[in-house]
Amino acid sequence: QTVVTQEPSLTVSPGGTVTLTCASSTGAVTSGYYPNWFQQKPGQAPRALIHNTNNKHSWTPARFSGSLLGGKAALTLSRVQPEDEAEYYCLLYYGGAQLLFGGGTKLTVL
Amino acid sequence: QITLKESGPTLVKPTQTLTLTCTFSGFSLSTSGVGVGWIRQPPGKALEWLALIYWDDDKHYSPSLKSRLTITKDTSKNQVVLTMTNMDPVDTATYYCAHKDPAVDFDYWGQGALVTVSS
Numbered sequence: 001q002t003v004v005t006q007e008p009s010l011t012v013s014p015g016g017t018v019t020l021t022c023a024s025s026t027g028a029v030t031s032g033y034y035p036n037w038f039q040q041k042p043g044q045a046p047r048a049l050i051h052n053t054n055n056k057h058s059w060t061p062a063r064f065s066g067s068l069l070g071g072k073a074a075l076t077l078s079r080v081q082p083e084d085e086a087e088y089y090c091l092l093y094y095g096g097a098q099l100l101f102g103g104g105t106k107l108t109v110l
Numbered sequence: 111q112i113t114l115k116e117s118g119p120t121l122v123k124p125t126q127t128l129t130l131t132c133t134f135s136g137f138s139l140s141t142s143g144v145g146v147g148w149i150r151q152p153p154g155k156a157l158e159w160l161a162l163i164y165w166d167d168d169k170h171y172s173p174s175l176k177s178r179l180t181i182t183k184d185t186s187k188n189q190v191v192l193t194m195t196n197m198d199p200v201d202t203a204t205y206y207c208a209h210k211d212p213a214v215d216f217d218y219w220g221q222g223a224l225v226t227v228s229s
Contacts, residue, residue: 001174038216040157045206045219045222047219048215051216052214089157099159101156104156104157
């Protein structure tokens, strides 16, 4: 059974930079997995941030960026703001027919 | 402006079949490349993809739930329906539908519908 793994939790200081990663149990994550990233705040629906590895949606703040890093998909937040405190989920495509979400990363801004 | 809204029962009994409807506006499910997906989230847990239907009626299901799921579309009504058979308390979750754009992937999501499975 394929598993997508994210850091369970991370803490960052306001104004700092943090990188969240997304790994696949099948091996290195490539652009062919079309990584997506979503932000979810308590009581709200997920909000799309990044699609196809590193493409921002029109509403995605410039301080969010997506990439591939060391065989994983990565989401980097620069100049972190208090409102960035949230749960972040990655989504990977397997063969175009199966989608898997990661377990989520709870980001604390402290 | 794209909007989606999930509707259906808030409470179902174990072994019953759940039917959820996603009613959307701002796009057509007859447009090439467009899709609508269903995702769920048990309380306090992670998102789980369930099913996806495309404009051409191509359908995909989570392998672990495939035997219990059916996704259909009614293009004229701008609706996508998900049915899940043999409901169990572990299926208690908020169920979301989301728009899938051929260029930018999942972009717009519904507000979600909480479904509780209990006798």
